[in-house]
Amino acid sequence: MNSQYTPGVVPARLSGDALVQNFADLHAPLAPHEAAVAADRCYFCHDAPCITACPTDIDIPLFIRQISTGTPEAAAKTIFDQNILGGMCARVCPTEDLCEQACVREMAEGKPVEIGRLQRYATDTLMAKGIHPYERAPGTGKKIAVVGAGPAGLSCAHRLAMLGNDVTVYDAMPKPGGLNEYGIAAYKSTNDFAAAEVEWLVSIGGIEIKNGMALGDQLKMDDLVGCFAAVFLAVGLGGVNAMGVDGNDKDGVTDAVSFIQELRQASDLTMLPIGRNVVVIGGGMTAVDAAVQSKLLGAEQVTIAYRRGRDAMSASRYEQDLAASHGVQLLFNVQPKAIHGNGAVAEIELEYTSAIDGKLSGTGETVRLKADQVFRAIGQTLTSDGGLTLEGRKIAVDEHGRTSRAGVWAGGDCAAGGDDLTVTAVAEGRDAAMDIHATLNGSV
């Protein structure tokens, strides 16, 4: 068996048992007693700040009160009414930047109500009973295409199906779920939750999912518009930004999203190779997810190298602390200058940066880190724009999610505006569905 100190990129640095333990739930689910205690802390605020902070406007005080009165199933319904992926959002939302940051008890005591964990308690309770709490409205006869089975697409599809429309969801990947299935850290979605959630979501009926269908390849925009009454694009950001430094093509230099995807789909983590020394380039959630999971797989030294200072990192302070607590080194104000090694990466050379009026430039001072693997987590890009007008590098949409082409809506990470968060994607998919339905069927 290998160890943390085995040179190179090798599998099984830790025992199978250790890996199972490492990749268990980041936060254990609340037991009923814990949920009761946590729910008791909610003040049932008027026009609650937590609701305002939630991109999907979940009525948080109401669902917490429903938990505290012994009806977590009703609580789940309150959540799903606004956010049909409330189960996943309970696991992956940066609540520390959203609802829990806004909680008045955060202001009062520095200890917010544990909204995320309570939301998981409610949604898990209902889903464990195999209950799908919605029925479809009478059929409208309208057929709608959703491209992308990630959070935005699934949210849109569910709402459209609920309103009586027939929905076909296309996805480029072999499995539905998008980033929920392929993109987030494994310890945030254990026990194949992403797949179970999709199965539960489509059990409303009226949703057909077709995998292995990518926009621009198997799917043509004109065909979609011709065959369907409306099209919702939620293709996400399938491409990865390039890193223009020497040695970028050496073995061991890969995209963080590919690494995470491979990890998420691995049936046996002891078979997954990982470097002894790993460097992750970037400052977002993907960088943290890749770094922490490298550490959990048994890498000895893992470093996140970010070109700006801590405050500019898009990963929340909570995520930064999570990385640090797992022994990940956070290196700020450095950018890749060169990657060294004979065929495979052996070292990465980083140059210190300074920002003048927000513009970064190298200082000339460099540092070299040992690296058996370098993961690029420097942002993702749109792979196919479907011939639509762009805003920046994303599809331009109005406040209803309408694109420049009639009959085509877009939402989620591929559309301009909003944070690239699961919960934001769910809100955009839901709201676009309402607008599509209203457009096709008159008033909602």
Place this chain on the structure above:
Amino acid sequence: MADLTTNFLGITSPNPFWLASAPPTDKEYNVRRAFEAGWGGVVWKTLGSEGPPVVNVNGPRYGVIHGADRRVLGLNNIELITDRDLQTNLDEITRVKKDYPDRALIVSIMVPCEEQAWKDILPKVEATGADGIELNFGCPHGMSERGMGAAVGQVPEYIEMVTRWCKQYYSKPVIVKLTPNITDIRKPAAAAKRGGADAVSLINTINSIVSVDLDTMSPEPSIGGKGSHGGYCGPAVKPIAMSMVSEIARDPETQGLPISGIGGVTTWRDAAEYITLGCGNVQVCTAAMTYGFKVVQEMISGLSQWMDEKGHVSIQDFMGAAVPNVTDWQYLNLNYVAKASINQDDCISCGRCYAACEDTSHQAIAMSDDRTFSVIDSECVACNLCVEVCPVEGCISMVPMEPGTVDPRTGKTVEADYANWTTHPNNPGAVAAE
């Protein structure tokens, strides 16, 4: 340091905290441990007549109203008087009193309303050396169906009669424990006084059903699918008990009659409040049943600290101090005008004051876009609801308006003089002020 020693009816105890007649005082084992934990006195759980003792149900005896985090706010019970043999209890009382001469030991008694029954038991109790007796005229369940407990406490003539027998056949202090399950507490208290009672203690428990099992449709505690009303006690009943205590303390007929205060005493502060309303000591049950005997240590340290801070040397210093301030509504000063004031530094922007005032009171709190909450003086009637629903103690306060200033709600100048309803022009029965 303050001296907590209490002299109640000539019975001294090192502090005013007595355990009430209830499960905690059922037997020697408990009472010895209670005294070791620091309790000043104990009222031994009610003794019945000689002969086969009563039996209790063999299912649940208690039900509870919980607050947040399952804090026990109200406790209901359907337990009866002691279900142990009379002689066993008497022997134990004798031994305990002998070993704890400095603690108060009172024996609670409940026997049928026949002179002979009292004549039989009182000499036996006297022989134990206990400091006094408490007549249980309050138990509202089970025993009352047999013509005892609350069934006696609800008939002033019976109270007077039995009290008189006790004074006749027993030489030490007689305390009459009153039931709150009556319309006017002053009547049974006056009857006890006429019968020669040395003191009254109140309240006993309140008729109650705490909950219903929505699956079985049985009241709880449920005995095989049926429930019976029990007796309610704990923090939830304190306001009811304190009102009754104050009525007795200020009624001309009962004024000066020593009172042992009972009902939801959980902290030193509760005890201090009872004492200011005229009680010579307090009796505790639910707090002990919730937290164990050790809870008395906080009561002792807290009362002692407060007395030191206020310069009270003994319990007598503040006993009854609040009684003169208990009055009828008609004598409240209608010229006293206050307005709510929100301390913005303490406010956590939960908006509960706003919801309460806007939906259920006087629409006197404004909310800004940035969640700043402020009082609209021209609407505020100083009802105090915002103060009470605010989760941050002290964040909202009621500020009296200075005489001479104009109340923006009424447009009237605040008067310095006292004026009440009896002379108010809106009162059809008003008498002109002299």
